[in-house]
Amino acid sequence: DVVLTQTPPTLSATIGQSVSISCRSSQSLLDSDGDTYLNWFLQRPGQSPQLLIYSVSNLESGVPNRFSGSGSETDFTLKISGVEAEDLGVYYCMQATHAPLTFGSGTKLEIK
């Protein structure tokens, strides 16, 4: 199975601060069709995960543009440009290039 390693495991930020979360894959996530199926989710406390970014850098409809994704092959980053209070929760990367689909271990964002 593909192992996704997220760092840091926890992150503490003030409102307005910009932060980044890393997701590193044990294998390249570039698919034979040319796409890279690396996605980002936010799970707020007590809620189910919400899709933020799909295919590395595509913003899901309705998601604020302070969220952005980048990367390629095995190294990916989620950036929040100007954290807001509603951004607290656990962020997960997920790969859908290789079966079985797998998730990272999560990064918990706390607001100072």
Next chain:
Amino acid sequence: EVKLLESGGGLVQPGGSMRLSCAASGFTFTDFYMNWIRQPAGKAPEWLGFIRNKANGYTTEYNPSVKGRFTISRDDTQNMLYLQMNTLRAEDTATYYCARWTHTTVDYWGQGVMVTVSS
């Protein structure tokens, strides 16, 4: 509005069976592949498997971790998704989610249903 509502969870003894259901609304259910994903308390989600739509033969794919014990099915006439779980173990204790698949990712998740396997 896309809605996914799971039901059927609860307490089951080790070695027992349980069937979860997921009622879908707000989209054309027949067009989409559907997934089951679970999440033990305080841990990352684990993908269990998906079922393709009618156009792709209702075929299924499973995580090897549950293959042979879990079965995914659907009833397009009722917009329902199911997860049959057999020979349950303590490590199957988790919140179980149904989730819709686009052609690139899981986009919508249900609110989840808890399953506890304990004597």
